[in-house]
Structures are given as structure tokens and as C-alpha cells.
Amino acid sequence: MTKKLLFAFVGGLLLTIGTVSAQFSRPISVGAGAGATISLTDLANVESKFAFYGEADYLITPFISVGLHGEKGTLGGHGYESEFENRYYAGNLNGKVRLGQFLGHKDNYSQYNIGASTLSKIVSNIYVGAGAGLVKNRIKHHIDPIYLDAITNQGGELADDLVEVHFVVPLNVGVDIPFGRTLYGPQWAINVNYQHTLTTNDNLDGIKNKNNDQYGFVSVGIKYALFNRK
Template sequence: MKKLFFTLIMFGCLATASAQFSRPITIGAGAGVSYGLTDLKNTKTNFAWYGEGDYLLSPFISFGLQAQKGELSGDNGENSYNNSYYAGNVNAKLRLGQFMDLPENYSYYTLGASNLQRILSNIYIGAGAGLMKNRIKTDFTGTYMENILNREGEIAKDRSGIHFVVPLNIGLDIPFGRTLYGPKWAINVNYQHGLTFNDNVDGVILGKNDQYGVMTVGVKYAFFNRN
């Protein structure tokens, strides 16, 4: 009975937030920098870009797909790696506006809210699941490889493997342009932290899974959003 009550409450909240909302599909693209958090500590920042599509279940809850291309690298002067990777994921995002005291009719909100309120309501967190394909090149000295072996590690033989990743997102959509059914355009600022389930992002395996980060700025456009 409690589960049924909770479900009805959730649907009621979505229905309230979605009044006069056209549930648009958005597409976006952007670029930024990527960096590795790996066994070789001297990391570098590199260029990364992405493309994505999202379906807005409510003005503040979305589900989407993202494709990403970037590089992860490190260099301590004697040893270096470069991973020119591809990644893709499915994800969900929850925006702060879902918990704000907004008018029941979404049109009243989108037409009357201040710019600050519109920006604050579009701060979000998100998570997903996806795959990452490595393309690793390394230049390690014999001394470094011997040190890895002495620490019960190994130099990876597989330089182009595919493995599972969990992307964690925190970011902000800055909407511009007002219609009865929500903004058509937005500037997106996002940080994505990639949790890998593999210790082979840098070509070194030491028993602790590697991670990486991607900071980007992009643009979004909403389709099927009536004027």
C-alpha cells in the first residue's frame, strides 16, 4: 500500500511540473578537456568532444544517449602513455527545479521566472552506464616496467579493449529564448567523472581501477517544442 501511495505521489508531481510542457527531444554537442586518473600520475589535459540526445520526461527529468571522443595521457619525463578513446553511454539527469516551489502551470513558470531562477532550476546531477574503447600507446623504460612487476603489477597486453564505465555528471543548463512550453536553446556546462571497471586505461595494471574526467561546454536545441 505504501509503495502504491509513493508511486501515485511521484506521478502527481510529474503531472504538476509538466502542465503545458511538450516533452521535447533535445540534441546537443560540445567540446572541452579530458584527463586521466591512472597509475601514471603525471597526467595531461587533452581535447575531447561529444554529441548527445535527450528525452525530457518532465521539465527537470531527462533520459539520454551520449557519444564521446577524447584522449587520456600522462608523461613523467621518462615514461608516457596516450589513450585515444571512444565512449558511449545511456544516462539520466535530475534537475534542481524538480524540488523548487514552482507554479502548477509550466507556462507561468517559463514565461515569468527570473533569469536567476531559470538557471538555478537547471542545475543537475546524473548517472548512467556505458562502454569505453581504448586505443593505448605507451613508451615505458625497462626500469619502470621492472618496478611495476616488483609491485605485483603488469604491463597490459590488450591495448584496444572495450570495458564497462559508469559516468557521473554534474552540470548546468543555461536556457535562453522563452516560449509557452520551455526554452528552445541552452548552453550546457558539464563535468563528467568516469568510473571504469578496468585497470587498463594507461597500459599499466596495478589492481586499482582507473578513472578519468571530462569537462565540457556545449549547446542544446529542443525539437518538438511548440511555440
């Protein structure tokens, strides 16, 4: 039964990829933006820090894309007379699926793009996504001896190496707000995104304890479609 459901889902997705594709130029979009990070680590008190990103996406259909995302920023937190700062680098390969892929728009994308309302375009470009990548930590921290004892008692330890690379899984939810209409799709878009990054290592803050660390990144950016016919 599970296999049948999986095949049915994949088959349905392939059928939807065939719609809303006529007159679509499959552009590559590039974008950049900035925002605030939120660390979810062993030090409970969160400090919002700054990060910025650059990305490139290839649109398989008007509403499905695969892309590369690069990010540089800072994570911070404090608690128990301790604090840390992580000036990190991250990169990932990701995919996004937008709501418009499932809304039954016209087969001819040019007709849809010209006739659709602004609200319809915004709703159609709400998306979810996931990916896989790496993060490089560069950590400075001060740990109070009392907290250090508590970590040791729980079987944890302080990281000896404060420069480390490990695997991450970014999860995204957001919206592209298109503008600059052309016959084959919007030329520009404002992007609002929340990325929640799951790590495979409990070391975003330099403290290795029970649970793997995580962090969030709220951002606003601008996107531009390359090679989009006008």
C-alpha cells in the same frame, strides 16, 4: 525501515513528476560540445587533452531527462620516464535530475516559463546524473624498464592488447543555461558539465596495476529542443 524510506522516496519523486507538467511538450533535445579531459591513472602526472561529444535527451518532465551520450577524445599522462596516449571512444545511457524538480514551481509550466526570472531558470536547471556505458581504448605508450619492474613487483602487468572495450559508469554534475523562450519551454541552452567516469578495468593507460583507472571531462556545449511547440 530501509524499505519504507525507499518507497517514500520513490513515491515523493513520482508526485513531483506530476507537477510543473501542464503545457509541457516533452521535447527531445540534441546537443554537442567540447572540452578537456583529465586522466586519473597509474602515471601520476596529468596531461589535459581534448575531447568532444554529441548527445540526445528526452525530457520526461521539464527537469528530468534520459538520454544517449557519445564521446571521442584523448587521455594522456606521464611519469617515471614513461608516458601514454589513449585515443578513446565512449558512449553511455544516462539520466539527469534538475533542481527545479524539487522547488515547487507552478503546476502550469507555461506560466512558470513566462514569469520566472533568468536566475530562477538557471538555478532550476542545475543537475546531477549518472549512467552506464562502454569505452573503447586505443593506447600508445612507452614504459621505462624501471617502472615496469615496479609494476611487476606489485602484481601488475602491462596490457598486451592495447585496443580494448570495457564497462564504465559516468557521473555528471552541471547546468543548462536556457535562452530563446517559447510558451512550452526554452528553445536553446548552453550546457556546462563535468563528467567523472569510473571504469571497471585498470587499463586507460595500458598499465594494469592495483586500482581501476578513472578520468574527468570538463565541457561546454550547446543544446537545441526539437519538436518544441511555439
